[in-house]
Amino acid sequence: MSNPVLDNxxxxxxxxxxxxxxxxxxxxxxxxxAKRLRQAGLIRLLQRTKYHGYEAHPREFAExxxxxxxxxxxxxxxxxxxxxxxxxxAFADPKVQDEILAADSxxxxxxxxxxxxxxxxxxxxxxxxxxxxxxxxxDHCDWIFLGAMVGGADGKPLMPPRSLHVIxxxxxxxxxxxxxxxxxxxxxxxxxIVVQNAFVPDYRVMEADKVIDGTxxxxxxxxxxxxxxxxxxxxxxxxxxxxxxICEGVLAAxxxxxxxxxxxxxxxxxxxxYVLHALGxxxxxxxxxxxxxxxxxxxxxxxxxxxxxxxxxxxxRVRRDQVRAAxxxxxxxxxxxxxxxGNALRMDNPLQRFWRDAHAGLHHAIHVSSTTYHASAMASLxxxxxxxxxxxxx
Numbered sequence: 001m002s003n004p005v006l007d008n009x010x011x012x013x014x015x016x017x018x019x020x021x022x023x024x025x026x027x028x029x030x031x032x033x034a035k036r037l038r039q040a041g042l043i044r045l046l047q048r049t050k051y052h053g054y055e056a057h058p059r060e061f062a063e064x065x066x067x068x069x070x071x072x073x074x075x076x077x078x079x080x081x082x083x084x085x086x087x088x089x090a091f092a093d094p095k096v097q098d099e100i101l102a103a104d105s106x107x108x109x110x111x112x113x114x115x116x117x118x119x120x121x122x123x124x125x126x127x128x129x130x131x132x133x134x135x136x137x138x139d140h141c142d143w144i145f146l147g148a149m150v151g152g153a154d155g156k157p158l159m160p161p162r163s164l165h166v167i168x169x170x171x172x173x174x175x176x177x178x179x180x181x182x183x184x185x186x187x188x189x190x191x192x193i194v195v196q197n198a199f200v201p202d203y204r205v206m207e208a209d210k211v212i213d214g215t216x217x218x219x220x221x222x223x224x225x226x227x228x229x230x231x232x233x234x235x236x237x238x239x240x241x242x243x244x245x246i247c248e249g250v251l252a253a254x255x256x257x258x259x260x261x262x263x264x265x266x267x268x269x270x271x272x273x274y275v276l277h278a279l280g281x282x283x284x285x286x287x288x289x290x291x292x293x294x295x296x297x298x299x300x301x302x303x304x305x306x307x308x309x310x311x312x313x314x315x316x317r318v319r320r321d322q323v324r325a326a327x328x329x330x331x332x333x334x335x336x337x338x339x340x341x342g343n344a345l346r347m348d349n350p351l352q353r354f355w356r357d358a359h360a361g362l363h364h365a366i367h368v369s370s371t372t373y374h375a376s377a378m379a380s381l382x383x384x385x386x387x388x389x390x391x392x393x394x
Contacts (some may be wrong), residue, residue: 005054006064008040016072020187020353023074027180028189031074034140038106042068042079046226047086052105058234058297062241066290070244070252073357074187076245078137080238085109085145087234090227091217093203096167100143112143115163117195118151125201128166129155135175136190142170144193147208163208174199184360225305232315232394233300236366240326243361244289247329249354251286254336255279257351264341275291278335285332289325293390296321313379314393320376323369327374330358364394
């Protein structure tokens with residue numbers, strides 16, 4: 001299947017590699033790199049055609065993110081996260097869709113969704129306060145999705161808890177420079193966000209439960225298969241695709257490095273059966289991670305396209321495999337890096353950056369395996385999974 005965005009990414013591979021050091025130093029994507037990614041269309045893959053998006057199959061989105069990440073991890077990460085937001089915007093109130101994309105279809109939206117803020121209901125909307133961490137690519141975004149809890153005048157969450165996704169323009173929040181100083185994914189610029197007494201009108205507010213269970217899409221009469229896909233399939237897709245893509249970068253850099261390397265004992269690595277075994281096994285593991293992630297997306301797409309509701313057991317199984325794919329790829333990347341000798345540690349060796357970025361990717365909350373594996377195992381045994389932590393992000 002033709003994927004023009006993937007072609008665009010391949011065509012700009014040298015530019016991505018050349019800008020990686022600057023991204024590392026700046027702690028965000030260089031402006032020129034963000035501009036080129038914008039032109040490549042990476043962030044418009046899941047965007048409505050009404051706003052000059054591609055409305056692409058999510059497989060195409062994942063493949064483009066993987067390719068980008070295999071060249072420069074931070075660029076792929078930003079593409080994987082920021083690229084999901086036009087998908088959710090597609091079933092928000094049409095008024096806010098127009099506000100963001102009608103004048104400029106290349107307007108990027110940031111996040112995070114973690115409910116770190118308090119939204120107090122008022123006349124026609126909410127007053128929002130809070131501080132959020134990990135807003136990837138935020139310097140290049142003009143709007144943001146933020147998670148919040150509905151609260152009272154005392155600034156505490158109301159009970160029972162109610163979670164929102166609120167949408168704000170750049171003028172309503174501050175980016176905290178210096179809040180992203182990390183060992184991996186340095187170029188993502190995943191900085192803190194602060195909001196103080198911002199008024200958010202009702203039409204810019206989405207009920208988190210309705211986003212996650214698909215009710216929001218139904219309420220706005222969305223009929224396209226893409227926008228009826230489960231949130232728990234699409235939201236993690238870009239993050240895990242980026243992580244697997246980074247591991248593909250480890251593999252490519254590892255093979256390139258070992259091609260002419262001579263070991264400490266004078267042996268040519270190309271003749272070392274132990275390193276060759278590790279390379280072969282790791283390459284297969286990383287490819288298995290890719291194939292599992294993509295096969296899951298295809299499977300869910302086909303079910304949704306046939307009009308099927310995706311039950312909890314299926315969503316849990318998909319999340320289980322998505323998490324496992326990320327861990328499988330990173331563990332395989334470790335095998336490659338561990339056999340690359342001391343010079344692989346040098347900062348001018350691209351292998352170390354891919355390796356650091358891969359491990360940073362596992363630290364995203366979407367890659368926590370404990371509750372996801374637990375819930376999927378319970379569902380496979382026909383045990384009712386209780387409301388609460390076991391159902392978060394499934």
